[in-house]
Amino acid sequence: MAKNQESSKKSESPQKYDKKFLTGLLVDMLNIRRFEEKAAQMYGLKKIGGFCHLYNGQEAVAVGSVAALDLKRDYILTSYRDHGHALAVGMSADSVMAELFGKITGCSRGKGGSMHMFDAERHMLGGNGIVGAQIPIATGVAFASKYKGTDGVTLCYFGDGAIHQGAFHESLNLAAVWKLPAIYIVENNNFGMGTAVRRVSSVDDFSVKAAGYDIPGKVVNGMDVLSLYEDLKEVIADARKNSRPWLLDVKTYRYKGHSMSDPAKYRTKEELEKYKEQDPILLLKARMLKDKQITEDEFKKLDDEAKKIAQASVDFAEKSEEPALETMYEDIYA
Amino acid sequence: MAEIAIRDALRQALEEEMNRDETVFLMGEEVGEYNGAYKVSRGLLDTFGPKRVLDTPIAELGFTGLGVGAAIAGLRPVVEWMTFNFALLALDQVINNAAKMRHMSGGQLKCPIVFRGPNGPAEFLSSQHSQAFQSFLVHVPGLKVVAPATAYDAKGLLKSAIRDDNPVVMLESEMAYGWTGEVPDEEYLVPIGKADIKREGSDVTLIVHSKPLKMALEAADELAKQDIHAEVLDLRSLRPLDEEAIYESVRKTHRCVVIDESWPMASVGSHVAWLVSKNCFDELDAQVELVASEDVPMPYNHRLELAVQPSVEKIIKAVKTVLYIK
Secondary structure (H helix, E strand, C coil): CCCCECCCCCCCCHHHCCHHHHHHHHHHHHHHHHHHHHHHHHHHCCCCCCCCCCCCCCHHHHHHHHHCCCCCCCEEEECCCCHHHHHHCCCCHHHHHHHHCCCCCCCCCCCCHHHCCCECCCCEEEECCCCCCHHHHHHHHHHHHHHHCCCCCEEEEEEHHHHHCHHHHHHHHHHHHCCCCEEEEEEECCEECCEEHHHHCCCCCHHHHHHHHCCCEEEEECCCHHHHHHHHHHHHHHHHHHCCCEEEEEECCCCCCCCCCCCCCCCCHHHHHHHHCCCHHHHHHHHHHHCCCCCHHHHHHHHHHHHHHHHHHHHHHHHCCCCCHHHHHCCCCC | CEEEEHHHHHHHHHHHHHHHCCCEEEEECCCCCCCCCCCCCCCHHHHHCCCCEEECCCCHHHHHHHHHHHHHCCCEEEEECCCHHHHHHHHHHHHHHHCCHHHHCCCCCCCCCEEEEECECCCCCCCCCCECCHHHHHCCCCCEEECCCCHHHHHHHHHHHHHCCCCEEEEECHHHCCCEEEECCCCCCCCCCCCEEEECCCCEEEEECCCHHHHHHHHHHHHHHCCCCEEEEECCEEECCCHHHHHHHHHHHCCEEEECCCCCCCCHHHHHHHHHHHHCCCCCCCCCEEECCCCCCCCCCHHHHHHHCCCHHHHHHHHHHHCCCC
8 A cells, every 4th residue: 555655844955946946936926926916906896707716825836836847748737726827837917817807818718717727738728617527637638648658747736625526536546547647736725615624524634545546645735835846846756757646635725715705704813824924925035035045125026026917917908808799609619 | 231230330430430540549337348338349448458448437427527638638538438327427527528628718628529328218227227318418518419320320420429529429229229220331421410311201200319210210101001201300410400401301391290208398309399390480381299208207117118208109199190180
C-alpha cells in the first residue's frame, strides 16, 4: 500500500530561487488578488451577474502549482472558482474580465461567464459548474496523454465540498487501475459552501482517502507558495515518470464567501483574521524582504501595476461589444 | 451483400473505424474479456489489445466522464453502456459536459465521442430495465442522437457517429441485436440527420424509429392486404431530425401516424406529431395519431408488458382512425 507523506515542509530558503522567479510568483498572486477585488466591485455595480466565486486567499495554490507545470504538454481543469487558475496559466485579465461582463471579447465569447473560463491553447480546459464534475473529465485528459504517449500530466483542482461526490471516487479508482498521470488537488478551504468540513466529512485529512485506491497522498501547505511549488514539483515529476495518480489535500482558506451572495456568517472574524496572518502574498513578500530580494517600494510598484491591469481589464470589458443575437446559435456543434 | 445481424454490423463498424483511426477506442462494461454483454464487441480485445478495448468498473459516471475528457483532449472514445438504464448515472457528464463543452468554451473545444448501448423495452425485465430514454437525450442541444433499426443503418450510422466531431448518442435495442439484414461488402456511411423511406406508399405515412420499425412494416403488410398503402418513414436520426423528409411524405399521403415506444408525454413521437400538425396543417386530411407506450412503468408480467407497448394491431387501428375507417 502506498504510504502517505507527512505534512509539507515550510520553505525556509527562498534564496535558492532567483529574484526573477520569485517576483514572477508574487506578481501572479498580486494580479489575481487585485483582479478578484475588482471583480467583486464590478459585481456590486451589477456589471457581473449570476454566480461569482472569488479566489482571494487561495492564490498560492493555482500560482504555485501552475509554476511547476509544463503547459506545452500538461493540462489543468478546475471548478467554478476558476478566475485564479485562468490568470495563472497566462490568460489575459482582459479576456477573463470581459467574460465576466458577458462580452464577445471574453475567452468564451460571453457564453460561459464566471464559472467557465477556457483556453484550449494554454491547456486550461475549464471551469466546471457542477461540483466535482471536472474530476472524471480531468481523468480522461490524463488518459489521453498516456494514450498518446505525451508524458503530460493533468492537474485537477476541486474544493473540499466535491470530495464526497461519487465522481471523485469513481475517478480515483479508474486513475489508479489504469495508472493515469492525474494529480487531484483538493483546495481544502474548510467550507463546502457554508458547511464546515468537519460537519460533513468523516476525516479531517483528505489525503488518507488515497489509501483506498492504493495511490500516494500528501498534505500540502496551500498558503506558502514556495513550499507548495516544491511539493508540486516533486509530485508532478513522480506522476510523469511513473505514470500514476496522486491525491493532495492542500490546506488553504478563502477570504470571501462561497460566492458573492454569501456573507459567510458561519465563521468568526477571528478565524478569518488568523488566516490572513498567513496570507500567501504577505508570506512571500516577507521572505523576499528578509532576503533583500525586494524592497517595500518595489512591492508597491508591483501592486500598483496589478491594480492597473485589473482596472484596464474593466475598461476593456466596458468598451467591448455585447455578443450579437445570432451568436446564440454558434458554438453548439463542431 | 452479406446478411448479418445488427450486433455484427455494429462490430464491423467499430473494427473498421478502429483500423482507420488510432485515436478511436472502446470502453465500457464487459466490452473486453467478456466480449460484450450483448456480444457486439466480440473479438475486438484480441484484435486491438487492452490499450484500445477497455473493461471498466460498473461506475457509469466515472468512465463516461473519463471519455468526455479523453474526447476534448484529442481522442475519439466509444463509450458502451451495458444499458441506457444504467446510463442515467452518467447523464450529468453527457448533458452538462459532453453537450456543452463546445458552447461553454466559446467554440474552443470539440467533443467527438459516441455513447451507445441498448435502450427501450426488452422482455421480462420489469420497470428499471425496460424503458426508452430518447426524449431525455434529444431534448439537449449539443448532442446528436441516432436510433437505427436495421443492420445497414446500424453499421453506417455508427461509422458516421465515430467520425463526427460532436457527441453522438446511439440508441440500440436488446431485442434487435439478432435481427439480420443485408450489408454491402464495400465501405459505406449513413449520414446523420437523414431519414429513410423503408416502404413507399400513398395513403398514410407511418413515422417510426428504432425497433418499432419492424411493427410498422408488418402493419403496412397487413394494411396492403386491405388495399391501404402505407409509407413507412424511418427517422434513423432523432437529432438532427430530417424534417423535410417528414413533410415531403405527409404532403404526399395527407395522413400521418407516429409510432414511438417511449411514454407519450413530451416524447420524440409527440414532438414529431406537433411538427406535422403545425407544418402540414393545410395538407392533412385527418388529425395526427400517436402510437406510444402506455403511460405506466413496465410491468414484469408478459401479457401486461406487451399490452403496454405499441403493436401491429395498435398501428393498424390508428391508421384506420386517420382514414376514417370503422
